[in-house]
Amino acid sequence: MVAVTDIYGRKSAKGLNWITFIAMTAFHIGAVAAFFYIDYGAMFAAAILWWVSGSLGIGIAYHRLLTHRGFKTPKWMEYFLTICGTLALEGGPIFWVATHRIHHQHSDKEGDPHTPREGAWWAHMGWIMFGKAMHHDTDVLTRYVPDLSKDKFHVALTNWHWVTQVVVGLALLAFGGLPYVLWGVFFRTTFGLHATWLVNSATHMWGYKTFRTRDDSRNLWWVGLLAFGEGWHNNHHAHPVSMRHGLAWYEFDLNYIQIKLMETVGLAWDLKIARRPKDAAEIVPQESPDAVDISDAAPVM
Numbered sequence: 001m002v003a004v005t006d007i008y009g010r011k012s013a014k015g016l017n018w019i020t021f022i023a024m025t026a027f028h029i030g031a032v033a034a035f036f037y038i039d040y041g042a043m044f045a046a047a048i049l050w051w052v053s054g055s056l057g058i059g060i061a062y063h064r065l066l067t068h069r070g071f072k073t074p075k076w077m078e079y080f081l082t083i084c085g086t087l088a089l090e091g092g093p094i095f096w097v098a099t100h101r102i103h104h105q106h107s108d109k110e111g112d113p114h115t116p117r118e119g120a121w122w123a124h125m126g127w128i129m130f131g132k133a134m135h136h137d138t139d140v141l142t143r144y145v146p147d148l149s150k151d152k153f154h155v156a157l158t159n160w161h162w163v164t165q166v167v168v169g170l171a172l173l174a175f176g177g178l179p180y181v182l183w184g185v186f187f188r189t190t191f192g193l194h195a196t197w198l199v200n201s202a203t204h205m206w207g208y209k210t211f212r213t214r215d216d217s218r219n220l221w222w223v224g225l226l227a228f229g230e231g232w233h234n235n236h237h238a239h240p241v242s243m244r245h246g247l248a249w250y251e252f253d254l255n256y257i258q259i260k261l262m263e264t265v266g267l268a269w270d271l272k273i274a275r276r277p278k279d280a281a282e283i284v285p286q287e288s289p290d291a292v293d294i295s296d297a298a299p300v301m
Helices: 020-038 038-067 075-086 094-104 120-130 138-144 152-159 163-176 178-204 221-226 233-238 254-264
Strands: none
Touching: 020 075, 020 120, 020 178, 038 075, 038 163, 038 178, 038 254, 075 094, 075 152, 075 163, 075 221, 094 138, 094 254, 120 178, 163 178, 163 233
8 A cells, every 4th residue: 555655745756747737837828818808707707717616616615525524515515516616627526635635634744745844836836746646546545535435426527527627618718709718717727726726835834823733834814815715724724624714703714604604595504613712812722633534524325
């Protein structure tokens, strides 16, 4: 069985991942090209898709639901939100969830896929370009995502996660032409990728600590805004199962608000919520978990 520490981290880099490099280069070029086609309709479409993919998809589905099981939702809603996540071009649900669970188990230690202790650029996007984050050994996947690996929908969506991006791109092309594709696919995706990567890099370097964890996680307000509440990273590492990341009144957490709205209409229940003491002096230092708790994962049909 392959050890996680042999797969992840800068020392495991074997050279440039050419497919990933070409794709990332193309998307960044397309993002820049969008500024030559100023179209407010296309920009509005990009904003909506950014929210759909980054908030509903990555923040709520991939992260707070699938990875940490911070709340429960009907299976059809889980599948819908997961489809939204594939639009972010961050891989299928099994790959994403496995990587993130490993990040929590080995946060800022050997085996962490993207710790800034191995370089800020590595943590931001170098691990995507040179690491093996999207090419797991199947044994590793099974060990870290036993809940998703048994679900045929999640397995299929992991294998075909790129299809949704193609479908949306063709729809935008048919509706508004090239400007809609450049803004709604290339710029939106590139912006969303960097927002997610900033959670991996910036929030492990800058910001403030509410809890004393065994890693470098910090709360960073501007990443919290760019990533719909995912930037309150120290709170999250102290209480990873909590679906609420912004614990203070000034820590705006749009993803949490949306899940609470889902609860009011019966689309979310069993919400796991960490609470910050009213008196900061009473905050008890927390320890990061040695492993991600998936014991309360929803049963797979």
